[in-house]
Amino acid sequence: GAGVSQSPSNKVTEKGKDVELRCDPISGHTALYWYRQSLGQGLEFLIYFQGNSAPDKSGLPSDRFSAERTGGSVSTLTIQRTQQEDSAVYLCASSQPAGLDSWGSYNEQFFGPGTRLTVL
């Protein structure tokens, strides 16, 4: 079946412009996650959704970052007034409901290919 898809795959923008990054999760996955990965670094957790709700937004780096999810499916990460330090790969993942599964373990996250954002 189809995996997690993200668009665009690459985005080059000028400092100060707004950008929108899109994530299409695997059908039926109610949990959706956004991460940021700078060159050669690990993944930085940004936000997660359970359905359309984001219980914890504390991972967002600043108030220029926002995310929404509608219909329990597609999610959009918006960065306003982009800065050069926002340049990174933005990864989206989805999973079955966040938390313990029926086996008592935590659900595997399935990642998309990412969007590479370059702010000039």
Next chain:
Amino acid sequence: LAKTTQPISMDSYEGQEVNITCSHNNIATNDYITWYQQFPSQGPRFIIQGYKTKVTNEVASLFIPADRKSSTLSLPRVSLSDTAVYYCLVSGGFKTIFGAGTRLFVKA
């Protein structure tokens, strides 16, 4: 959230067994240990998850001692295609913290 510590990099040769150890001294009672693999220009991919003792699947084994303060990912007979970054995560809920990972380089 428990912090994890892994070696920054490791080298190996094709056909060898590779063991990557992760320290997580502050692991909580309800935390699970999960390992992901990431190839360049791709998102991470789940490898294995465990809570205690030993877990084995078709690609790897995970060894967790009784105190759960560390874990070891074991990759049997690695090949060139196993060259990747391996992340150890400790998670008790939705918030998943990836460390810097271990960069494994497999040589011919």
